[in-house]
Amino acid sequence: MEHKHEYDAQGKQLCCTEEQKIYAKAGAKDLIDDSCCSSKKHKHTEHSDHEAHDHDHSHNANRSTLQMFLPSVISLVLLLIAISFDNYLTPIWFTGWIRIIWYVIAYIPVGFPVIKEAIESIRYKDLFSEFLLMVIATVGAFAIGEYPEAVAVMLFYSVGEVFQTLAVTRAKANIKSLLDQRPDEVTILMGSEPKTIKAAEAKIGDIIQLKAGEKLGLDGELISETASFNTAALTGESKPDTKSKGETVLAGMINLNKVSQVKVTTAYNDSKLSKILELVQNATAQKAPTELFIRKFAKIYTPIVVLLAVLITFLPYLFVDDYVFSNWLYRALIFLVISCPCALVISIPLGYFGGIGAASKNGILFKGSNFLDAIATIQNVVMDKTGTMTEGVFKVQEVVFDSQFDEKEILQMVNTLESQSTHPVATATHEYVGKIDTSIKLEDVEEISGQGLKAVIDGKSLLVGNFKLMDNFSISYDVNPNSIVYTVIAVAYDKQFVGYLTIADSIKEDAQITIDKLKALNVKTTMLSGDKNTVVQFVAQKLGIANAFGDLLPEDKVNKVKEIKAKNETVAFVGDGVNDAPVVALSNVGIAMGGLGSDATIETADIVIQDDKPGKIAMAIHIGKQTKKIVWQNITLAFVVKAAVLVLGAGGLATMWEAVFADVGVALLAILNAVRIQRMKF
Secondary structure, three states: OOOOOEOOOOOOOOOOOOOHHHHHOOOOOOOOOOOOOOOOOOOOOOOOHHHHHHHHHHHHHOOHHHHHHHHHHHHHHHHHEEEEHHHHHOOOOOHHHHHHHHHHHHHHHHHHHHHHHHHHHHOOOOOOHHHHHHHHHHHHHHHHOHHHHHHHHHHHHHHHHHHHHHHHHHHHHHHHHHHHOOOEEEEEEEOOOOEEEEEOOOOOOOOOOOOOEEOOOEEEEOOOOEEEEOOOOHHOOOOOOEOOOOOEOOOOOEEEEOEEEEOOOHHHHOOOHHHHHHHHOOOOOOOOHHHHHHHHHHHHHHHHHHHHHHHHHHHHHHOOOOOOOOOOOHHHHHHHHHHHHHHHHHHHHHHHHHHHHHHHHEEEEEEOOOHHHHHOOOOOOOOOOOOOOOOOOOEEEEEEEEOOOOOHHHHHHHHHHHOOOOOHHHHHHHHHHHOEEEEEEEEEEEEOOOOEEEEEOOOEEEEEEHHHHHOOOOOOOOOOHOOOOOEEEEEEEEOOOEEEEEEEEOOOOHHHHHHHHHHOOOOOEEEEEOOOOOHHHHHHHHHHOOOEEEOOHHHHHHHHHHHHHOOOOOOEEOOOOOOOHHHHHHHOOOEEOOHHOOOHHHHHEEEEEOOOOOOHHHHHHHHHHHHHHHHHHHHHHHHHHHHHHHHHHEEEEEEHHHHHHHHHHHHHHHHHHHHHHOOOOO
């Protein structure tokens, strides 16, 4: 069946792109949106040339570097011999057809694959591909007797394509390594006997026996007393993480010290690592504005250059007295070679994916290269307090109840009511009070957003929350809430104020460094929290955050972010990605902390920080800035060099050798610059 190229609204070609072909050769085909080769999109017959065409590409992934360079080496040897015959040895037989055939043979190893690509492109209605430009330029050079230059242009072009493939392979290494983090097999216990099965066949409830040094294949619950795991593949953190019985362990973690047992809680395809891999694999689908512009530019630019080349060949006939067709054709051919946009088409996506790779190596997941661009220009970081800058692990500090109430009885009722909530405060209460008293029967349980919980016990109302809740139900109290620094949980029973519990949370160890780094990047910081304002101000003052607001409802956070955006400033919001969904949607970039803890986090945020370290916020901004810097260096390099040589070529001052440098040389320099981000330390 006839295949037609597909384009999206931004002008991005959705199939058969040069980027796809280079990635396929690099063995990274599984990491791009390969619309061209998807059997779901195009059902070709068995003898389809297009299917065979893609098949060839996929085989390139298994070729060694020597095999990839072999055609170029053969061509180079034959070319060097021919040049020595032309200029130094000058044998009398190396003339006429023998000389032409020798250069044609030198041309075939590097030229034939490009000619084949050009024909394929024409078949699929992509007339102005870089392959066709190279074929026209080199065949034209043969036609006017410039045999060495014709072979040299195609030789250097082919060498450049191999280097592009190797560069992509290197840039993709960090991403592809994630694909190897899940073992294909797991050992499960059948009774007391261990049995090795395919990881995908393991069922929820199976017990995995994990030896020291083995990777866990599925998410599960640790049923051994304790175990230490290397979580570097998931978080970028090399420090071992010790888990206790009942805690969640994830696919990709490596058991470090002793045989452990894990109960499978999640199917193979639903594991956290599977979701992370899916996120990374889809990252290239979200293109940065710079990439989209370059794609649209190349689509318009190449036909214009071909038209200009035709005009350079024939138009001077009308104005130049000593017009020589071959001279002007040679200039037009130089013009065509220089015009190839491969330096931009390959190096720019490679630069962005290099940034995504560098980030993933450090436990930061970008959902697309557009977010690398967005984070690079962020002027404000607005953050939640609990779980972002603080540990989110609350502990009851003191209980201050009126003596007329039975403290133990009230705490049991509070504990039972708090069991209806997943808030960290509820966890702290449960840890302090202990086991829930099942004899206490709750009726009419209601959660009042931003205030707390309400229920009826034995016909009497129980209120547990902040002092706004007390005010809301007209409960009088003789306490000044602003005089208490810590988070306060006020309690009222039977319309009487009982007293309060104070709960404290500790600041994360790298929170201070994070704020200092953000200030160094000229990024303004604001803390928004639903927690008590005195607590928020205490934490903000300790960390040096200038703007901090507490006692906020979700809609209050939205209004605060709107105020910042009204100043035409960009905002990144950092939170849990679930409760703060309205703010995440409003902000330019939504960053989720502790992505390993929540599937919803991965779904809602634009950037996922896989551990709970706030230091990764500044790192993400730094990676975005470096990526954008490298991309614009490449754009500037390509345009400046190409523009200069285009002018020289049109004026007859540049030869085919300068054209080769302007095309292949600039492409290689741009690619080497793009992969540089992989070596950077952040």
